[in-house]
Amino acid sequence: MVWSGNKNTKKIPDIVIEERLPKYLRALTRMQENGGVERVSSEDLGKALNYSAAQIRKDLSYFGRFGKQGQGYDVKKLVQRLREILGLENKQWNMALVGVGGLGRAIVGYGRFAPQGFKIVAAFDHDPAKVGKKVGTLVVKDMKELGDTIKRENIQIGIVAVPASAAQQVIERLEEAGVKAILNYAPITAPRGKAKIQDIDPVLKLQSMTYYLKQDDQIGKK
Amino acid sequence: MVWSGNKNTKKIPDIVIEERLPKYLRALTRMQENGGVERVSSEDLGKALNYSAAQIRKDLSYFGRFGKQGQGYDVKKLVQRLREILGLENKQWNMALVGVGGLGRAIVGYGRFAPQGFKIVAAFDHDPAKVGKKVGTLVVKDMKELGDTIKRENIQIGIVAVPASAAQQVIERLEEAGVKAILNYAPITAPRGKAKIQDIDPVLKLQSMTYYLKQDDQIGKK
Numbered sequence: 001m002v003w004s005g006n007k008n009t010k011k012i013p014d015i016v017i018e019e020r021l022p023k024y025l026r027a028l029t030r031m032q033e034n035g036g037v038e039r040v041s042s043e044d045l046g047k048a049l050n051y052s053a054a055q056i057r058k059d060l061s062y063f064g065r066f067g068k069q070g071q072g073y074d075v076k077k078l079v080q081r082l083r084e085i086l087g088l089e090n091k092q093w094n095m096a097l098v099g100v101g102g103l104g105r106a107i108v109g110y111g112r113f114a115p116q117g118f119k120i121v122a123a124f125d126h127d128p129a130k131v132g133k134k135v136g137t138l139v140v141k142d143m144k145e146l147g148d149t150i151k152r153e154n155i156q157i158g159i160v161a162v163p164a165s166a167a168q169q170v171i172e173r174l175e176e177a178g179v180k181a182i183l184n185y186a187p188i189t190a191p192r193g194k195a196k197i198q199d200i201d202p203v204l205k206l207q208s209m210t211y212y213l214k215q216d217d218q219i220g221k222k
Numbered sequence: 223m224v225w226s227g228n229k230n231t232k233k234i235p236d237i238v239i240e241e242r243l244p245k246y247l248r249a250l251t252r253m254q255e256n257g258g259v260e261r262v263s264s265e266d267l268g269k270a271l272n273y274s275a276a277q278i279r280k281d282l283s284y285f286g287r288f289g290k291q292g293q294g295y296d297v298k299k300l301v302q303r304l305r306e307i308l309g310l311e312n313k314q315w316n317m318a319l320v321g322v323g324g325l326g327r328a329i330v331g332y333g334r335f336a337p338q339g340f341k342i343v344a345a346f347d348h349d350p351a352k353v354g355k356k357v358g359t360l361v362v363k364d365m366k367e368l369g370d371t372i373k374r375e376n377i378q379i380g381i382v383a384v385p386a387s388a389a390q391q392v393i394e395r396l397e398e399a400g401v402k403a404i405l406n407y408a409p410i411t412a413p414r415g416k417a418k419i420q421d422i423d424p425v426l427k428l429q430s431m432t433y434y435l436k437q438d439d440q441i442g443k444k
Contacts, residue, residue, distance in 0.1 A: 021433070
């Protein structure tokens with residue numbers, strides 16, 4: 001493979017892909033939209049993201065040369081290249097939602113998925129009282145139809161919004177049906193399986209901060 | 223300070239506090255609730271969380287001795303101690319929500335905050351059409367009342383559910399009002415300020431997985 005500019009064939013650390021590149025893209029897109037920024041230095045991008053300029057230069061160097069010394073990055077080109085790298089260029093990713101309770105309904109109503117190329121095209125529940133009812137523009141399907149629908153609709157991403165007790169089984173069924181990536185809103189850590197899994201648990205995030213709040217409280221009392 | 227059992231005065235890495243301890247607590251609580259598990263080895267806890275046993279033993283050693291060689295950890299005691307460490311013991315944390323659009327309403331309706339000791343006690347919006355209306359059991363207040371309410375209601379945590387364009391200013395106002403921790407649902411990276419901030423952005427999580435999906439696609443086409 002000849003890919004000019006990319007001399008770096010080292011394995012790219014997961015944290016670059018999973019944490020930092022999406023944040024670079026988000027910050028650069030906002031710079032474009034808000035201020036019409038055309039060029040940005042690694043220093044300024046770093047400031048916007050609480051990273052060092054060196055970190056940014058190193059991360060981007062995995063994918064080729066984007067900037068010229070002293071001129072900064074061309075924002076439009078960098079956005080385009082990051083979208084390509086992350087698999088977001090000219091592509092819609094179809095998603096299936098499992099679990100149409102309050103949380104599932106909120107997920108269907110979340111306004112930022114579709115504009116970013118992520119479309120929920122099917123919703124499932126095991127509760128007969130919910131099957132056949134509408135959620136947004138979708139008609140809730142029975143879990144029995146999961147496998148067939150995923151194949152027919154070319155669904156590659158699953159969203160899990162069921163209670164913790166059901167989550168493990170739902171994740172396995174999604175994996176069996178061929179889903180390669182799962183956004184898991186259930187409060188469990190799924191064992192490593194066939195799919196990539198990313199968890200969203202706001203309670204964990206809160207608990208990660210209360211440790212520090214508690215320290216402040218104790219200092220305040222002294 | 224005399225604190226028996228804790229001989230370790232090294233600084234505890236942030237990743238232990240912010241990522242792993244809350245996950246240990248979540249997994250142990252589930253073991254208690256589901257199977258009535260009384261003792262667990264670092265190996266089994268590791269398996270449930272995709273961590274090594276050595277990692278778990280090392281993390282917990284920062285806070286004292288919890289297990290006896292060959293007998294595993296006493297689940298009930300470890301849960302209790304983790305709750306103390308994380309500042310969750312016998313305590314309710316009061317939270318203020320800013321932004322009562324679709325996302326904000328979903329956050330008020332989210333069932334897992336209150337049982338875990340996190341209570342939304344006030345909701346704010348800058349839109350006069352929303353102020354005075356109800357969201358859940360709360361009456362939406364005007365942003366003008368933010369500072370006074372935070373002091374009066376002893377609110378230490380803010381939840382930001384406003385659009386990206388307003389988020390920076392809202393975060394600053396929460397910090398000025400004395401909030402020490404912020405759960406940020408707006409798609410921005412806030413600059414480091416006075417408060418601890420944790421972000422929740424499901425689009426970033428999806429984008430962190432599409433890189434790998436794209437690789438699979440390309441392999442599939444070869």
